[in-house]
Amino acid sequence: AQRVTQPEKLLSVFKGAPVELKCNYSYSGSPELFWYVQYSRQRLQLLLRHISRESIKGFTADLNKGETSFHLKKPFAQEEDSAMYYCALSASGNQFYFGTGTSLTVIP
C-alpha cells in the first residue's frame, strides 16, 4: 500500500543553520515524489518535484530508492522558510498521497 511518512511534526532551527525535513515512502511501483509547502495564510503550493532535480528557494530533495526516502534539505535556513511542509507521492492520474506534514520554524 502507498504511504508517506513524515516523522517530525515540528522542527525548529536557527536562522543560517542547515535544515532537513524527513520523508519516507512505501510504494510498489516507480514513485513520483513532491514537496508541497503552505506559508502562513497562503494556499498549499508545489515546492519541488523529484523528476525535475531542481533547487527551489535553496531547497533540494534527492530520491533515495534504496532507503525509500525523499528528504528536503537547505544548507542555510531563512526566516521566510517558516511554513508547513508536506511530502507527497503520486499514484495514478492526479491521486496523491500526502504525509501528515512538518511545521518548520526558523528562529531569528
Next chain:
Amino acid sequence: KAGVTQTPRYLIKTRGQQVTLSCSPISGHRSVSWYQQTPGQGLQFLFEYFSETQRNKGNFPGRFSGRQFSNSRSEMNVSTLELGDSALYLCASSPRGASTGELFFGEGSRLTVL
C-alpha cells in the same frame, strides 16, 4: 488567471444533514481532485474528476460523492453527516490528466459538524 475558488468557505451543519461543496478550477484545467484535511490524518484523497468522469477514488464511504460539470466545475456532497466529517475540504485543479505534480489548491471549505 483567477485561482481555484471554493464555496462556501465556512459552514456549520448538524449530524444527519447533508452538505454540498463547490469548486471552480483555474480556467483551462480539466482535472479536479478533492482532499479532506484533518489535524490527525493530514490530507487524504477523496476523488479525482477529469472531463466529467471520476478517474480515481480514495478510501471513503459512499456518503462522500462528487461530480464534475462540462465547464470543469466540480461539486462534492456528503450525506448523513457525522461528527468525524468535520474537516477542511480542499479542492485542487491540474491542467492535464496525467500526473504533473502541479496541483493548484483552493483555500478550502471548512466544515463543522455539530
